[in-house]
Amino acid sequence: EPEVTQTPSHQVTQMGQEVILRCVPISNHLYFYWYRQILGQKVEFLVSFYNNEISEKSEIFDDQFSVERPDGSNFTLKIRSTKLEDSAMYFCASSEDGRAENEQFFGPGTRLTVL
Amino acid sequence: AQKVTQAQTEISVVEKEDVTLDCVYETRDTTYYLFWYKQPPSGELVFLIRRNSFDEQNEISGRYSWNFQKSTSSFNFTITASQVVDSAVYFCALSESNTGNQFYFGTGTSLTVIP
Numbered sequence: 001e002p003e004v005t006q007t008p009s010h011q012v013t014q015m016g017q018e019v020i021l022r023c024v025p026i027s028n029h030l031y032f033y034w035y036r037q038i039l040g041q042k043v044e045f046l047v048s049f050y051n052n053e054i055s056e057k058s059e060i061f062d063d064q065f066s067v068e069r070p071d072g073s074n075f076t077l078k079i080r081s082t083k084l085e086d087s088a089m090y091f092c093a094s095s096e097d098g099r100a101e102n103e104q105f106f107g108p109g110t111r112l113t114v115l
Numbered sequence: 116a117q118k119v120t121q122a123q124t125e126i127s128v129v130e131k132e133d134v135t136l137d138c139v140y141e142t143r144d145t146t147y148y149l150f151w152y153k154q155p156p157s158g159e160l161v162f163l164i165r166r167n168s169f170d171e172q173n174e175i176s177g178r179y180s181w182n183f184q185k186s187t188s189s190f191n192f193t194i195t196a197s198q199v200v201d202s203a204v205y206f207c208a209l210s211e212s213n214t215g216n217q218f219y220f221g222t223g224t225s226l227t228v229i230p
Binding site: 099 | 147148150158159160162165167206210211212216218221
């Protein structure tokens with residue numbers, strides 16, 4: 001069964017450093033997403049991406065964040081200068097298209113720890 | 116304002132008991148979709164069910180059942196004869212046809228099934 005994969009599973013970084021989180025969405029899916037879950041809290045939407053452009057983004061997704069599809073398979077989230085409060089689990093998701101009724105398939109997450 | 120409210124933060128039940136997880140949502144859209152996801156201790160998000168706003172028929176899948184009531188804006192989830200493997204955090208989520216493709220998650224209910 002096709003699945004969304006994410007690497008690394010755990011990333012530890014120093015405050016102020018840049019990090020890139022990687023995701024491989026399901027191959028025939030057209031919409032990609034990043035969500036964030038601070039420990040013990042709800043899952044929060046960051047951004048959606050379609051046709052090499054940001055489709056929608058939340059207030060959390062400020063200038064420190066960027067997304068990219070550098071090739072035909074990877075989808076990345078970059079945090080330019082990490083802050084302590086960026087420590088969270090980051091989930092990538094993909095869906096066949098952007099319709100509201102479609103299930104979003106989530107990856108296993110990357111746990112980011114900022115020291 | 117919260118679009119999805121899961122008032123129960125933590126629930127503990129003894130194995131074989133039935134348990135109901137509550138979800139209340141808020142939306143102005145006439146077309147919307149509700150989802151339940153399970154997050155086991157390993158951290159991934161596992162899709163359980165999707166419901167659209169036009170289908171209020173309750174659904175049963177094995178030990179799982181869902182009660183969708185538009186009159187009370189609720190989409191509750193019942194596990195019958197709970198098992199230890201049901202221990203997880205359960206998230207209710209909403210997507211709206213008119214407001215883009217993001218999912219709005221509740222804060223989750225942590226279920227512990229005691230053997």
